[in-house]
Amino acid sequence: MSEHVVVIGAVALGPKAACRFKRIRQDAKVTLIDRDEIFSYGGCGIPYFVSGDVSDANQLRTTAFHMVRDEPFFHDIKGVDVLSGTEATKIDRAKKQVHIKNLKSGAESVLDYDQLVIATGATPRKLNLPGEELENVFYVGNMHDAEKIKQGITKGKYAKAVVVGAGFIGLEMAEAFADMWGIETTVVEIFDQILPRMCSPVLAKMGQNHMEEQGVAFKLGQTVASIEGNGKVEKVVTSDGEVEADIVIVSAGVIPNDKLARECGLDCSERGGILVDESMRTSDSAIFSGGDCVIIKNAVDGSPMFLPMGSMANRQGRVIGSNLAGHSETFPPAAGSWVVKIFERAMSGTGMSLGAARQAGFDAISVLLIMADRAHFYPEKDMMTLEMVVDKATRRVLGLQGYSAGGDAMVGRINAVAALMKFQPKIEDISNLEVPYSPPFASAMDVLNAIANMADNAISGMNHGHGPDTFAEYWANRESGKFCFLDVRESADAEPFLKKYPEYWHNIPQGEIPKRYEELPKDKKLVLVCNTGGRSYEAQVMLDALGFEEVHNTQGGMAVIKAYGVDI
The missing domain is CATH 3.40.250.10 (Rhodanese-like domain)
Known part of the structure; x- marks a missing residue:
């Protein structure tokens, strides 16, 4: 009898793992389970669907060849069976069975598996506030939320929006409301800067100033006490006052969905998240896991890290799919590289910010450089601001963050350093890093080389x-x-x-x-x-x-x- 691989969760990692395994093992049977009827979509694209940059919700579900990733697509094109609208309720590791329930009919049944993948993702963090249940309070956790928000916008229901949380999704949603639709938008953040823990207060303030110039208001260092209204939201009460609102987006992070794993006895972190080894295997050799529900290793200091990103899930999915087929692939520690578009600017980073590095125990300093992203004499150029974080004793580069109008150019520099982070690069590795040079693309002494030289001068005491x-x-x-x-x-x-x-x-x-x-x-x-x-x-x-x-x-x-x- 052919091998049966069951995959629980069909948004990002699940489909990638299933399809990779099936390509290698055409003889095997693969079943994807997802509790939603809309699955295999690009969740990170939701703010751009809301903004109108992506005109149709189905575009987030289509392939590059414009095929919708639905049940017939997976069955006919990929050879994978999908059970949508179906919830996995229990994993019986001894019998190698998954108990499932059809959410429409209520019918319950059991699937036998030879190998299992848990790709249950994460759930938006609820703040348990009075009024969270009011109409027009959203968490942007799935396509259903996205479509409701978009419908309300296009019907002119919203004039004032409050976004709770100044992380990636919060800033992207704020831009979506203010830029395309002209909605009066306020962001409330408990920390005293945007993108807390991701970048320094200096870069954060630069990004905040730009967003304020575009009409977004910020209430930093404030908590939300309640959301109030008569049936639907009318205002948000913060620790420092009130903000009128007819739509609220709660973007306060996500929590890994590890309930199934915990209940069947798999090793999980005390703080949440399934523990896996470098092959993405759980404490049960027949069960793999990845994506937004797992804990991986930080490339900078080796500490456990929760990193819910679609790009991460896709790469891990390929590793899992290969290992299901008997390969021996590994997923390396991650530096936590990120980028966010904010109107006409972009912010990006890899590794640790100065605050995070010091909190992790490093004797760290940072240097700040602003320089043209191309040759200074080339007519088309943007100024790029980079901040490099280094450890004084070892000269290790612990992180690099940036802010620029030329987002692609900046991300290219961040990518170059991100690729080196798992090798624990030192200042001289970046100072002498080879980058392609031509005046339309870079300076002869690239901005990346220059900031490493600046870090060298700072550590030696020359630049103070x-x-x-x-x-x-x-x-x-x-x-x-x-x-x-x-x-x-x-x-x-x-x-x-x-x-x-x-x-x-x-x-x-x-x-x-x-x-x-x-x-x-x-x-x-x-x-x-x-x-x-x-x-x-x-x-x-x-x-x-x-x-x-x-x-x-x-x-x-x-x-x-x-x-x-x-x-x-």
Whole structure:
């Protein structure tokens, strides 16, 4: 009798594992089970369906050849049987059986398996707030939510939206409401920055400022106390007031669906999630698992990590499908690479942010660089801001995050470092990283090489300075007499600031410092500024050599100061 593989869950990982196995083992029988009747779709595309960038919900279910991934498609094209609208209620490991229930008819039955895959995904986290059950409160957990939201938008039902949570989905949904549909949108976040734990407060503030320029409001560092309304939502009550709303999106993260695994005795994390080895096998050798319901290893420090991403699920699905067929493939530790589009900008990263690295026990520092993503003389270019996180003792690169208008160019740089993270790269590996060069695509000294060089200079003590957040603190205390703000650009660039702040703003072009350094006070902190931080670094080196002890270079210069939102 042919082997029977049963796969529980048919959104991302499940179909990939099933189809990969079936390609290798045409003689085997494969059954996919999913409790929903809409399955095998790109869940990460839901915000773009809501925005209108994706016009038809079925586009999220179609292949590149415009075939809808429904039951007939899987049966006829892939040779895989699908039981949709069917819930797996119990796994009997001793008998190798899955108990199932048809959610329409209520009929119960049993499927025998030789090997099993658990791909049950994750569930949106509910906050257990008063009013969560009101009409027009959504979690964007499936295609049904997406279609209801889109229908309400197209019928003009929503004028004011509140998004709870400033993670990936929250920001994408905020953009979808505000950009395409002109809905007044407010984002409420319990942390004091967007994308908490993913990037530094500096990059987060730059992204937030851009979204605010596009009309999105933010209430950071606030909790939601309740959602109120008469039958349907009318307002959201936060720890700092009220926000009117006729639609609420709760995007407060997800929880791995590990109930079936726990109940049948598989090893699971105390914090949630199924434990698997590098082959994606569970504590039962006949059962594999992957996707949004498992715990994997962090490539930076080896710690357990929950990483619910569609790309991750698809890659793991192929590994599982191969191993079901007797191969010996492994899935490496992950760095947690990400990217999010926010209007005309993008934010991306891999590895750990500075805060996450320090929390993990590293003696970490970060450096901030803004530079053209192409040759400076090429007419079409964007400024790219990168922040690199490194461990001082070992010189390991722990993470890289960025913010840019040229999203594709930035993601290319992040991808290059992401590919190296499992090898624990050091600063010199990125400093000397080979990248393709041509002026329309990169600089001769690429921005990636440049930020690694900057990290090297910072660790050696050659480049010592601060980001726009510290500059903002110094500027706010300019009347204290402790600081001398020195603009090292040419006089024409500095002139507007000299006129506006004659008592605090000073100018000596970098090339004139050797002749004019005696004009500078030695009893104050010299806060150096230029356009992007390059000339101010050169000036800092000069002043260090001239015996000045308190010289502070503003990394990223005026470009980052402006993007950060310092009122100057």
